[in-house]
Amino acid sequence: MRLRLTILTLAACVAACENTVPLRSATADNDVAAAPAAPTLLGDAERGKTRSAELYCDACHGVNGNSETSVWPSLAGQNARYLVRQMELLRAGARPSPEMQPIAATLSDEDIADLAAHYAAQVPIAPQEAPDETAKAGEALYQKGDPARALPACASCHGASGEGNPATGDPAVRGQQPDYSILALEAYANRTRYAQAKMTGPENENLNIMYEVASKLTPAEIRSVAAYMRIMR
Numbered sequence: 001m002r003l004r005l006t007i008l009t010l011a012a013c014v015a016a017c018e019n020t021v022p023l024r025s026a027t028a029d030n031d032v033a034a035a036p037a038a039p040t041l042l043g044d045a046e047r048g049k050t051r052s053a054e055l056y057c058d059a060c061h062g063v064n065g066n067s068e069t070s071v072w073p074s075l076a077g078q079n080a081r082y083l084v085r086q087m088e089l090l091r092a093g094a095r096p097s098p099e100m101q102p103i104a105a106t107l108s109d110e111d112i113a114d115l116a117a118h119y120a121a122q123v124p125i126a127p128q129e130a131p132d133e134t135a136k137a138g139e140a141l142y143q144k145g146d147p148a149r150a151l152p153a154c155a156s157c158h159g160a161s162g163e164g165n166p167a168t169g170d171p172a173v174r175g176q177q178p179d180y181s182i183l184a185l186e187a188y189a190n191r192t193r194y195a196q197a198k199m200t201g202p203e204n205e206n207l208n209i210m211y212e213v214a215s216k217l218t219p220a221e222i223r224s225v226a227a228y229m230r231i232m233r
């Protein structure tokens with residue numbers, strides 16, 4: 001309840017204060033960090049399931065959020081904190097998307113919290129494939145980075161199995177549709193993922209690292225790391 005109120009207060013402030021305040025305050029950060037492990041506590045997963053059916057989310061994101069369309073992201077098992085933040089950014093138009101923004105614009109704060117709880121609780125399905133040469137090249141880069149180019153290991157934030165970090169909101173990347181991952185990495189590299197080329201504020205520290213990381217990757221590396229993330233589980 002306290003968290004829900006905090007989110008509502010913040011959302012009101014975001015609307016009223018425009019970009020003068022960060023989307024999340026330190027209070028919300030602490031609340032999330034202090035919450036017990038289950039991300040479903042953030043919202044009502046049952047209501048989220050009903051809303052996802054009413055709003056046809058799975059028409060694009062796949063049954064229970066396991067996308068079957070390569071350019072559309074899977075949401076199943078994504079951490080709630082990341083999902084909430086992205087829905088807020090999509091709703092505000094800060095993350096432009098012709099497909100998503102009209103839908104996001106209709107979501108209430110309660111919808112966002114409940115939909116996030118629903119998708120966080122779904123089981124991600126990745127293809128059971130042994131890595132081919134492309135994915136193997138991606139594995140080395142993902143797990144170790146490249147110290148010679150000051151490229152950090154992707155695993156240091158996204159987890160050794162691509163499971164992400166629910167406490168910090170670093171997204172899960174395992175099982176993700178490869179073309180979506182490629183588009184996402186290109187958008188970071190070109191700084192077109194968000195309407196603003198530079199995001200400021202402490203909550204965007206890792207985002208700014210993502211800009212740097214992605215801009216150091218070659219097109220071949222982007223393809224291989226996307227192929228590897230697809231088969232991670």
Ligand code: HEC
Nearest residue numbers: 055056057059060072073083086087096097099100103115
């Ligand atoms: C018409 C297709 C479509 C529908 C319907 C749709 N989405 Fe999306 N959604 C997308 C696309 C495309 C993106 C990726 C946007 C981009 O990166 O440009 C996306 C992105 C997202 C993201 C961010 C994912 C990430 O990994 O960053 C979330 C969360 C999301 N959608 C939730 C929902 C929810 C919840 C619903 C239902 C209320 C919904 N979407 C309905 C197409 C759709």
Ligand code: HEC
Nearest residue numbers: 152153154156157170171181184185206207209210213225
């Ligand atoms: C310092 C931590 C950090 C490192 C290192 C890092 N990432 Fe990220 N990554 C993030 C964060 C945080 C986000 C979400 C940023 C945002 O809000 O848009 C993200 C987003 C992404 C996304 C988009 C996810 C989605 O659903 O839209 C992909 C793909 C990704 N990272 C891949 C990688 C790869 C590949 C590497 C290694 C080459 C890497 N990341 C290294 C923190 C990191």
